[in-house]
Amino acid sequence: GENVEQHPSTLSVQEGDSAVIKCTYSDSASNYFPWYKQELGKGPQLIIDIRSNVGEKKDQRIAVTLNKTAKHFSLHITETQPEDSAVYFCAATPDRGSTLGRLYFGRGTQLTVWP
């Protein structure tokens, strides 16, 4: 099955700096890569996603890049703010077989933005 690795596990940045979280995946059949933000005691919230036919996607301060050849994708947050502090999860899902639609998650990154 799919295996998603996520780094780093913790990340501390100063307010206004950029933050980058990287993920790799193993199954070349994966074609959908969402990123979730989870605040303490809450469910994950979809913040951005990318499909395999696109190399980059941006939404205001958040961007995601995808390199299908290398099987890795990254989340970029610019001009970080204290309210960006949370755990971020990357995920991948294949487009065929019995696991269609199932998300495979990374282990998460605890992002702390210091004011």
Add this chain to the structure above:
Amino acid sequence: GAVVSQHPSWVICKSGTSVKIECRSLDFQATTMFWYRQFPKQSLMLMATSNEGSKATYEQGVEKDKFLINHASLTLSTLTVTSAHPEDSSFYICSATPWSSYNEQFFGPGTRLTVL
């Protein structure tokens, strides 16, 4: 749009009792709903996948007789933890994929279960 609710948000019960958690898609119909369990400072662990009107598919190691899943409609799935024990204490989260979507999943706010 794409709002998923869970009820209750937290529950405390005695060992041996059963607890039911509801997951509803509020503004869309869900072809598939998923149930996850999350331990502190860990990632989400998929327990089961359910499609409306059919039996849930459980992940390896998840006891289907202990974690009963019912998906009676396109907007409601329930998870019942039967004969709960302290080791079942955890954060349970559901997610749903809209009928119109290919594979997006939207998550509920989670239910904190504490078994005494």
